[in-house]
Amino acid sequence: MKEFEIRFSGSGGQGLILVTRILATALISQGLKIAQSQSYEPTSRGGLSRSDLVVSVETADYPLATALDYLLILDELAIGVSDDIIGKGCLIVVDSERVSSKPKGKYKVHSLPLTSIAQKLGSKRVANLVALGALAGLGGFCDQDTLEKATRHHAPKGFLDLNLDALRAGFELSETLPPSQISNK
Amino acid sequence: MSISPENELENLEGNHACAVAAIAAGCRFYAGYPITPSSEIAERMALELPKVDGTFIQMEDEIGSMGAVVGASIGGVKAMTATSGPGFSLKQENLGFAAATEIPCVIINVMRGGPSTGMPTRPAQGDVMQARWGTHGDHPIIVLTPCSVKEIYEQTIRAFDLSETLRVPVVVLFDETIGHLIETIDLSQTNNRKLVERKWASGPQEGFQPYAMTEDSIPPMPRPGDGYRTHITGLHHGESGFPTQDPGQVERFIQRILGKLDQHRQQVESYEAFECEDAELLVVAYGITARAAKRAVKQARAKKIKAGLFRPITLWPFPETVFCSLAKGTKAVLVPEMNAGQLNLEIERHCSDSTRVIPINRFDGEPIAPGQIFEKIQELVSK
Amino acid sequence: MIEENIQRFDIRDYLRTHLFPHFMCPGCGHGIALRALLWAIHELGISKDKLAIISGIGCSGRTGAYIDAHTIHTTHGRPLAYATGLKLARPDLEVIVITGDGDCLAIGGNHLIHACRRNLNLTCLMLNNETYGMTGGQVSPTTSNDRFTTTTPLGNYEPVFDACALAIGAGASLVGREITMHVTALKDLMKEGISHQGFSFLEILSDCTEIYGRKNELGESAEMVLSQKANYRSDSYGNQVDEPFKPRDITTGILAKNDRVEYLDACHQHKMSKLQKAMNT
Structure with missing residues (x-):
């Protein structure tokens, strides 16, 4: 019954919950059920932040992540935090500029310049959407069209184009990565 | 959305x-x-x-x-x-x-x-x-x-x-x-569900007894402005609503307010029994812990372990009759909770000496994971 | 006066006489305050069916039960909170709170200041007898200096709360004080408080004869009532209280009144103006 589990992790203020919401909306529009949970420190900016989605066809028996299929690490702070629940064959995307170390273990890790791509588009604050596009492109758990619709639904007014550009840039980036390059052994 | x-x-x-x-x-x-x-x-x-x-x-x-x-x-x-x-x-x-x-x-x-x-x-x-x-x-x-x-x-x-x-x-x-x-x-x-309304007092205002004993032990409530002009007090009160220290009246008052939940037990009690019929090992859990327990029970069943989940939805009054009938004949009852053992006390009270009651407690701010419960189930079975 | 048109006031029309004898000690000032209240209700023509009396704990709290209305005897210090809920749910009811100096100023002080701030249309009658009579006569926030109570065996040395100054400071839109010696003036003040559209706080100086009076050798009830008069200054129908702690220097009458907008009116106006704005854009 379980389809997949995904975690967006980084530091507070990076818009992790927003991308989780966008993905959640996209997935239920495809008839899937989601369970979204998050954890953050009692500050609005900074501090460890993570947001999880457990995606299933029927309501998940256990709604919290126990074996991640996809993981985003957008800040060095989040390194090591998810180690106990990274599932077999998990696909991990880390921001190459903000994260210097790599998760230990045999995972598929992509270290991608998410922040600088976002910066080129106009603001490093949309690194979250670049990441979402890249993860979805690599993982294939949600198509670009549906995610764009969901982004239109959730993106803050005035920043819609920037958010859409970021999402598209993420998908484009994923297409440039040959599968053979991605293994971290 | x-x-x-x-x-x-x-x-x-x-x-x-x-x-x-x-x-x-x-x-x-x-x-x-x-x-x-x-x-x-x-x-x-x-x-x-x-x-x-x-x-x-x-x-x-x-x-x-x-x-x-x-x-x-x-x-x-x-x-x-x-x-x-x-x-x-x-x-x-x-x-x-x-x-x-x-x-x-x-x-x-x-x-x-x-x-x-x-x-x-x-x-x-x-x-x-x-x-x-x-x-x-x-x-x-x-x-x-x-x-x-x-x-x-x-x-x-x-x-x-x-x-x-x-x-x-x-x-x-x-x-x-x-x-x-x-x-x-x-x-x-x-949508479109029928609203449930409380039973309002109607009929003669003269001599109205706001806390009168009724067949269902629930006296109709007077609405302010409807002319009943009754008294509400946290002091022990008789059927008239006025304070009393008369032992007989006080006893009837306490018996009625405690008894009404017994009388309406069927309406009040609710629970989920999952894979309990032939269970030799019962997990009792509620809230997020019950969802972890359900996955653990599924994992156990996949390994041919006869485990079941009893999940009280009405925690109090505890659905004891149905729990006792399900727990009867089980070898062990596992009680995972995110505290140092609270419902566990209630479960112990309802289990006979031949059933072991085993708590799983966690109070570090993290939920109990399905794996933690499943491991305990396996450990008990292998013993 | 319009009173000619009003049916003669018979207190028994407003009392639950079947509960008599009442619990009050001989000479207790609360009975006088109760009479003044029922007289005020009579003259205002308030229907008993539309009247809700909410009280807390203590001698003041027990007083409400004798009124033939919808009476609610709540928990210690909380009658204003219950009254806030009831009035918001049922603005059609006349909601009057009867509380005491301990109930209102000590355990319930937080509710008082916020009720003053909100300015919901409630009337709060604080019967101040300077002590916790029901529990045997302990010191209260209004016990005068040097007075003996069971918890100030050497006399009270704590500063005395001026409840009216507090209420004015917290923004009550009508604040008044009266002594039980002046029954008619007390009745008139209550009428004014109840009719006022907003939160009215009235302090009523009442005597605890049996416990506080005896302990401090203040004499029989008549002497205590007379001493209210001795302390009463005829020029004191002033509009302000200049010092927060001024024991036994009694100013009576209306001490403050303003036309600050009432809570539910404010709520309604706010909603309307938002709707107007939404329609204009």
Whole structure:
């Protein structure tokens, strides 16, 4: 019954919950059920932040992540935090500029310049959407069209184009990565 | 929020589901005080109540919120408050007033780590006993404990229905994990439900006895302004509603308010029994822990281990008759809880000597994972 | 006066006489305050069916039960919170709170200041007898200096709360004080308070004869009432209280009144203006 589990992790203020919401909306529009949970420190900016989605066809028996299929690490702070629940064959995307170390273990890790791509588009604050596009492109758990619709639904007014550009840039980036390059052994 | 209009599915946070359900149940008054992790309920009520001509008020403190809720309910309006551990402690005296004077009201407690300020943003299940015995003296109370966003919606509505019909305060008790969990729920089937109303006094005003014994042990409630001009007091009172110290009257009063839950047990009790029929090993769990337990039971069944899950939805009064019949003949009962062992005490009380009762406790702010329960099941079977 | 048109006041029309004898000690000032209240209700023509009396705990709290209305005897210090809920739920009811100095100023102080701030249309009658009579005569926030109570065996040395100054400071839109010696003036003040659109706070100086009076050798009830008069200054129908702690220097009458917008009116106006704005845009 379980389809997949995904975690967006980084530091507070990076818009992790927003991308989780966008993905959640996209997935239920495809008839899937989601369970979204998050954890953050009692500050609005900074501090460890993570947001999880457990995606299933029927309501998940256990709604919290126990074996991640996809993981985003957008800040060095989040390194090591998810180690106990990274599932077999998990696909991990880390921001190459903000994260210097790599998760230990045999995972598929992509270290991608998410922040600088976002910066080129106009603001490093949309690194979250670049990441979402890249993860979805690599993982294939949600198509670009549906995610764009969901982004239109959730993106803050005035920043819609920037958010859409970021999402598209993420998908484009994923297409440039040959599968053979991605293994971290 | 669905993209296409024909899609009735919605991703809703537990706390929001609670507020939306309260409105659907006919709640038109909310008084509260900000406290993590329940504040989203107040925030959503502040948004929703004006749309239905209801009243929202943020009071000066937790005590005042509970007082205002009882005051509004005396006025005939369905009323609710929401809080967490420290606030729940402060509300207890006025909650006891509502129990003694039989004023319907709903109290939501989104549990966080305790004692004291504890861990405001982390989940716990430490208020199980407080929910039962938080206010002083013998008193009736109903405690419902949902385990999903959908169930928060359903049980919040049920809380109002039970409170209004039985004239008992109802606590909806869930942990921070469930309160902040966002799940996909289908609200399309929940529309157009018939509102449950409390039994109002009608008939002659002369000689009206507001606390008279009735066949169902629930006296009809006089509505202010309807001409009954009755007295409501937290002092022990006779059928007339006026204070008494007459031992006979006091005994009848206490017996009636305690007895009414026994009398209406069938309506009050609710539970889920999953794979219990042939279970040799029973897991008893509630809230987020019950969902971990369900997965563990499924894993056990996949390995041909005869495990089952008993999940009380009505935590108090505990559905003891059905539990006893299910526990009979089992070798062990596992009680995972996010506290140092609270429901465990109740379970021990209902199990015979031949059944081992084994607690699994966690109070570090992390939920009990399915694996932790499954490992314990395996360990017990291999012994 | 319009009173000619009003049916003669018979207190028994407003009392639950079947509960008599009442619990009050001989000479207790609360009975006088109760009479003044029922007289005021009579003259205002308030229907008993539309009247809700909410009280807290203590001698003041027990007084409400004798009124033939919808009476609610709540928990210690909380009658204003209950009254806030009831009034918001049922603006059609006349909601009057009867509280005491301990109930209102000590355990319930927080509710008082916020009720003053909100300005919901409630009337709060605080019967001040300077002591916790029901529990045997302990010191209260209004016990005068040097007075003996069971918890100030050497005399009270704590500063005395001026409840009216507090209420004015917190924004109550009508604040008044009267002594039980002046029954008619007390009745008139209550009428004014009840008719006022907003939160009215009235302090009523009442005597605890049996416990506080005896302990401090203040004489029989008649002497205590007379001493109210001795302390009463005829030029004191002033409009302000200049010092927060001024024991036994009694100013009576209306001490403050303003036309600050009432809570539910404010709520309604706010909603309307938002709707107007929404329609204009």
